[in-house]
Amino acid sequence: MARTNPIAASLSTATTTREGVGGVARALRLLQVSAFHTLLAVVAFIALFPIVWLLVGSLQTIQELYRGVTFWPALPQFQNYYIAWTKGGFSVYLPNSLFYSTVSVLAILLAASMAGYALARIEFPGRGAVMFLIMAIIIVPLPATFIALYKLLVDIGLANTRTGYILAMVAAGLPIAIFILRGFFMRQPKELEDAAILDGCSAFDVYWRVMLPLARPGLAAVAVIEFLRLWNEYLLALVTFNSETLMPVQRGLTKFVSSDTPEQHILLAATAMAVLPVLILYTVAQKSIIQGIMEGAVKA
Amino acid sequence: MAVAAVTRPRSRSRATRRAVTGYLFLLPALALMGVFTFYPFVQGLTLSFQSWDGVGATSWVGLSNYQRVIGDNIFWVSLVNAGIFGAVGFVLGNILSLGMALAVNSLRRGSTFYRVAYYVPGVFSVVVVGMMFAWILQGSVGILNRALGAVGLEMLQRRWLTDPETALPSVALVYVWFHWGFGFLLFLAGLQGVPRELHEAASIDGAGAWGRFRYVTWPQLIPVTTIVSVLTLLGALQIFGTVQVLTNGGPGYLTEVPTLRIYKEGFQFHRFGVAAAMSVVFGSILVALSLVQIWLGRRSYGEGE
Numbered sequence: 275m276a277r278t279n280p281i282a283a284s285l286s287t288a289t290t291t292r293e294g295v296g297g298v299a300r301a302l303r304l305l306q307v308s309a310f311h312t313l314l315a316v317v318a319f320i321a322l323f324p325i326v327w328l329l330v331g332s333l334q335t336i337q338e339l340y341r342g343v344t345f346w347p348a349l350p351q352f353q354n355y356y357i358a359w360t361k362g363g364f365s366v367y368l369p370n371s372l373f374y375s376t377v378s379v380l381a382i383l384l385a386a387s388m389a390g391y392a393l394a395r396i397e398f399p400g401r402g403a404v405m406f407l408i409m410a411i412i413i414v415p416l417p418a419t420f421i422a423l424y425k426l427l428v429d430i431g432l433a434n435t436r437t438g439y440i441l442a443m444v445a446a447g448l449p450i451a452i453f454i455l456r457g458f459f460m461r462q463p464k465e466l467e468d469a470a471i472l473d474g475c476s477a478f479d480v481y482w483r484v485m486l487p488l489a490r491p492g493l494a495a496v497a498v499i500e501f502l503r504l505w506n507e508y509l510l511a512l513v514t515f516n517s518e519t520l521m522p523v524q525r526g527l528t529k530f531v532s533s534d535t536p537e538q539h540i541l542l543a544a545t546a547m548a549v550l551p552v553l554i555l556y557t558v559a560q561k562s563i564i565q566g567i568m569e570g571a572v573k574a
Numbered sequence: 575m576a577v578a579a580v581t582r583p584r585s586r587s588r589a590t591r592r593a594v595t596g597y598l599f600l601l602p603a604l605a606l607m608g609v610f611t612f613y614p615f616v617q618g619l620t621l622s623f624q625s626w627d628g629v630g631a632t633s634w635v636g637l638s639n640y641q642r643v644i645g646d647n648i649f650w651v652s653l654v655n656a657g658i659f660g661a662v663g664f665v666l667g668n669i670l671s672l673g674m675a676l677a678v679n680s681l682r683r684g685s686t687f688y689r690v691a692y693y694v695p696g697v698f699s700v701v702v703v704g705m706m707f708a709w710i711l712q713g714s715v716g717i718l719n720r721a722l723g724a725v726g727l728e729m730l731q732r733r734w735l736t737d738p739e740t741a742l743p744s745v746a747l748v749y750v751w752f753h754w755g756f757g758f759l760l761f762l763a764g765l766q767g768v769p770r771e772l773h774e775a776a777s778i779d780g781a782g783a784w785g786r787f788r789y790v791t792w793p794q795l796i797p798v799t800t801i802v803s804v805l806t807l808l809g810a811l812q813i814f815g816t817v818q819v820l821t822n823g824g825p826g827y828l829t830e831v832p833t834l835r836i837y838k839e840g841f842q843f844h845r846f847g848v849a850a851a852m853s854v855v856f857g858s859i860l861v862a863l864s865l866v867q868i869w870l871g872r873r874s875y876g877e878g879e
Contacts, residue, residue, distance in 0.1 A: 310677065317674055318691045321755070324706040325694065327717060331709065342720050385602040392599035398592055404600060411611050413864035417812045417833040418857030421840050421849045422618030423610065425626065445610035448603050477595045506699035508815040509833070513841070524701045528819065531705075538709070545705040549698060556697045560690050563697070567756070568763055 325549070332542035339539055354543035362536065362544050366519055367526030374440055374522050375504040379497050381444045382451050387493065389448070390455030391481050395467070412449045416509060424513045439514045439522075443504055451496050454569055458492030459485060498559045499566035505552060523548045618857075621850035628844050639851035649852055652823075652830040653859075655742065659831070660810035662746040663753065667806050668799070670750070671757030676787075678758075679765040689762065693755040704819025707748045711735055711820075735821050738828055745820055745829050752816065753809055757802040764798035765791065804867035811860060832856045 331339060333350040359365050393401060416423075423442060424433065432438025462485065470484045486493070511525035521529060527548050530536060536544070556563060597604075622639055624632040643649060678688045695703070710717050713733035722730050734744045768791055776786045814833035817823065823830035823838075836856065840849035 314674075314677055314681075314688060317670075318688060320751070321692050321694055324703075324710060324751075325698075327710065328706050340715050342715055342717070385606060388599045389603035392596045396592060396596040396599065398589075398596035400593075401596070404604070407612075408607070411607055413861055414611075414615055414857060415808075415812055415860060417814060417836070418853050418860055419611070419614050419618055421836060421846055421853050422614035422621055424840070425617060425621060425846065426610070426614050428628075441606065442610045445606040448607055452603060477599075481599070502697060506697075506702075508700050509837075512837075524699050524815075527701050527705070531819075541705070542709065545702055549702045552697050552699070556694070560693075564689070564693060564759055567696075568759055 325553070328542055328549070329546055332539065332546040334539055336537050336539045339542075351539065354539050355547065357540050358530075358536075358544040358547060362530050362540065363518060363521075363526055364523070364544060364547050367521055367523040368547065370520065370526075371505060371522040371524075374436070374443065375501050378440050378443045378447065378504050379500050381440070382447045382500050383493055383497060385444070386448050386451035386496065387455050387486060387489065388481065389452045391459050391485055393452065394456045394459035395485075396477070408449045408452060412453075416446060420509055420513050423510075427514060434514060434516050434520065436520060439510065439520075442510055442514070443507060446510070447500050447503065451500060454496055454566070455489065455492055457569070458489050462488050495562045495566040495569070498555065498562050502552065502555065502563065618850050618853055621847060622854045624847050624850075626846040628840070628846055632847075635847060639847045642848050643851045643855060646848075646852075648827045648830055649832070649835050649855075651827055652832045652835040653856075655829060656811045656813065656831050658742065659746050659749050659813055660807040662743075663750055663806045663810045664803055666747075667750050667754045667757055668803060670754045671802065672761050672795075672799075674754075675758050675761035675765055676791075679762060689759070692758050695752050696755040698752070700815030701819055703748065703752050704816045707744075707816075708735070708820055711744060736825050738825050741821055741825055741829050745817055748816060748820065749810060749813060753806065757806060760798050760802050761795065764795050768794045800867065800870045804863060804870070808860060808863055808867075811856075811863075 330345060330347070332354055333352070334344055334347040335351055338344040338347055392398075393405060427433040427435075427438045427442070430438075432441070466484050466488070467480055470480045475483070506524060507522070508524045508528075511522050512528070515521045515525055518526070518529060527544060530544055531541065621632070623634060623636060625635045625639075626632045674688075674692060678685050678692075681688070698706075711734040713719065713736070716734075718734065719731040722728065732740055734740045772790045773786055776790050781789065812833060813831050814837070817829055817831050818834055818837075821829045823834050832852070833856075836849045836852045839852060840846045
């Protein structure tokens, strides 16, 4: 057996002990194997059903939805999306989200890679203290500080502004990004760096020209998981924005629900628009997302 | 020695330069985290002794915010509710994620598909998950009630999110659905780290499937289990957006959770001082739990060596 594990092993013991019974044993084993695969498939169905149900519902007419016998709509209703885009305000929310997420990801990559490089490679007094501080920041999560953060934004005149939201989002994303990138820089060979220093490169040149290109896979992983986090962020957006013209898509979605009381089919199309970019990103980059999430969890 | 003495002044200036370089590299990150993370943390403590309506000036009110928090039954109920979500997530989520990780790990083909499929819920936002399940659990035309009706189980049909008996369990199950994939990924990674030779050696020694799990696999998974359990608990305590969309804490306060309570206290009732005091109490609990996790993590890694 190529891989030993409890379940497959129990299947094989079942066959060896019942070898004498022949056909019955084989039938039993077949039953066990198919029960096992059915379980796997049922769990996959439960995991995937809600999104499938949302997507097919978003293409139905309101009559089809309420009659509830349709799976695939007789005629896909793409105008549901058009209505959500125009009347639902998603022509504003989606570009906003794209803007916030992109700018914040770039800022996080720059600030976190600089900090991560310094913490990995430059020896200076207080390095341990800085690491400790970052750890300490990670264990105080946003739900415990968002009231005070709101007060700060009001005090410095950045409540209900794009700048305030982006700065707060970047700050919130930094600690984990620094941890991941620091780990990445620590794994790089030192020789290239030493050679560059001998050639007379400044510290910034070494970082920018030598280390950053080497860390490209790490930067990509951080970029993908941070983009996902920023796109899905809700609490800070709820607290920061009053103006609908500034809202990102998650905030816009709850605004749409509460103020316009839209019909169900439009609501489903609006939700689908909020989630489709994430689904596409996950399909394309699932490997680095899964890896990044696991690294972040173990480090934090 | 003589050489060292001669070069010392030079090396000291080089050390200073290196320190300056180091801090220059750290400056953007430290400045941002200082202003937008560390300062609000301190200000939160101050605000918890003040009164603020969200726009005007603040005034000192001593301990009265905390007195109010202590007397606020709904806040304590919300903590209990979050604890229930945590307990359900801990028991059900751990069983599901460990069980499915064992199952997928035993596959020779198709494990990539299941790994990707099982994590799909984890990439959705709290709002999207709320919207999806509000539609599935909808009372009159939701698919769950329709499916129950179709198989002759009409007596089980109900308004899942507004019925006092089912609201909390429904939200808890949505939470498990949303987050179990995370534990699944970590368990799967942990299982792949268990050396195959150990299993083979145990088989030769006559260990059965259960024996091999109990004495070979499980000891290797203890560190992962600690991480998954504490992160599940911490995540459950911080649950917010999904609950706001699904029930907004109702019916009554049966599904109220701390973050939602703090949000309402501040942004609906304009008692930001009380909200800040709640945040301090709530934050202390979260920090205490994280410290327990760090302590447990150190201990179990220590034992593993």
